[in-house]
Amino acid sequence: MVRIRFGPAGKPISFKGPMVKVPQFLRSIGLDAFEYEAVRGVRIRKEQAEVLGNEAEKYDIAMSIHAPYFINLSSNKEETVEKSKRRLIEAAKAAYYMKAKIVVFHPGYYLKYTPEEAYTRALRALKEVEEEIKSLGLKNVMLGAETTGKKSELGSLDEVIRLAQEVDLVVPVIDWAHIYARSCGTMVTTISNVLSIIERVEKEVGKKALKPLHTHFSKIIFKEYGEKEHVVLSSKEHGPDFEVVCRALLEAGVDTVIISESPVLEQDALVMKKIYEKLKKELGK
Known part of the structure; x- marks a missing residue:
C-alpha cells in the first residue's frame, strides 16, 4: 500500500503551544509529518531537539529539518562556503538529535559562475560536508538538495539529481511548486509529466531517494525569472494542480512525504490529505 504523509513547513499557525508539543498537535488533527524550520539559523538546543524527536516517534510523525537559507555552497568567497558548510553540519546534528531523516537545503547561486562552474564548487563542498557528517557518526541523516524556484539559483532538477548521484548522503527533494515556477509553468502540468520526474529520480538516483520521496x-x-511567492491551494489562477501531482504519485506507487509550504501551512496540508484520500479510494490504491 502506498503511504503519503502530510505536514507543515514550520510550526502550525493554529498552534500556540511549545515546539516540542507540535507532534502531538499534528497527530490530533490528522497529520503525520513535520518539517522543523531552521531557516534563520540552527538555534534549537540538543536537549530540546531530543525531546522533539521522542515526541515525533511517539506520535508517528515523520521529521525533517530545513537548513538555513544563508547557505551558498557555490559562492566565490571561501569564507561564505565555509560558513555554509558549517550551517549544514549544524543542521545535520539537530536532525540527528530530533530523529529527522533528512536535512533540506538550497545548494547555492550561480552569481558570476556558469551553471557548471557553480555546480562543481557546490559538489566539492558537499563532499566535504558528507565526510564530516560521517566522521561525527550522524547515522540515518540524509542531505536533501531541494529543487529551487529561481533561474538564478543552483538547484534545477538535473542538478539535484546529479548531486545525488555523486554524493552518497544526498537525495533530491522535489519541490513541485519550484519546478513549476522555474519552468514558467511548463512542467508539473500533467500526470505523465509528473510521472516522468518521479521515474527519473527512481532510475537515475535509485532507492535511496524513495525511502520515502521527500517533497x-x-x-x-512566478515571473520570467521563476518563483515570486507561494500562495494558498484555493487560488484558482495559480498552479500547479495538486490533484495532478497526487494522481501521479499514486500511480507510481511511491511512498512520499508532502510538506505544505502554503501560507496557511497545516490547513492546506489537511486539504491535500483530503484530496489524497479521495483519489486513493477512487483509484483503489
Whole structure:
C-alpha cells in the first residue's frame, strides 16, 4: 500500500503551544509529518531537539529539518562556503538529535559562475560536508538538495539529481511548486509529466531517494525569472494542480512525504490529505 504523509513547513499557525508539543498537535488533527524550520539559523538546543524527536516517534510523525537559507555552497568567497558548510553540519546534528531523516537545503547561486562552474564548487563542498557528517557518526541523516524556484539559483532538477548521484548522503527533494515556477509553468502540468520526474529520480538516483520521496507543495506565483511567492491551494489562477501531482504519485506507487509550504501551512496540508484520500479510494490504491 502506498503511504503519503502530510505536514507543515514550520510550526502550525493554529498552534500556540511549545515546539516540542507540535507532534502531538499534528497527530490530533490528522497529520503525520513535520518539517522543523531552521531557516534563520540552527538555534534549537540538543536537549530540546531530543525531546522533539521522542515526541515525533511517539506520535508517528515523520521529521525533517530545513537548513538555513544563508547557505551558498557555490559562492566565490571561501569564507561564505565555509560558513555554509558549517550551517549544514549544524543542521545535520539537530536532525540527528530530533530523529529527522533528512536535512533540506538550497545548494547555492550561480552569481558570476556558469551553471557548471557553480555546480562543481557546490559538489566539492558537499563532499566535504558528507565526510564530516560521517566522521561525527550522524547515522540515518540524509542531505536533501531541494529543487529551487529561481533561474538564478543552483538547484534545477538535473542538478539535484546529479548531486545525488555523486554524493552518497544526498537525495533530491522535489519541490513541485519550484519546478513549476522555474519552468514558467511548463512542467508539473500533467500526470505523465509528473510521472516522468518521479521515474527519473527512481532510475537515475535509485532507492535511496524513495525511502520515502521527500517533497514540498504549494501553489505559486512566478515571473520570467521563476518563483515570486507561494500562495494558498484555493487560488484558482495559480498552479500547479495538486490533484495532478497526487494522481501521479499514486500511480507510481511511491511512498512520499508532502510538506505544505502554503501560507496557511497545516490547513492546506489537511486539504491535500483530503484530496489524497479521495483519489486513493477512487483509484483503489
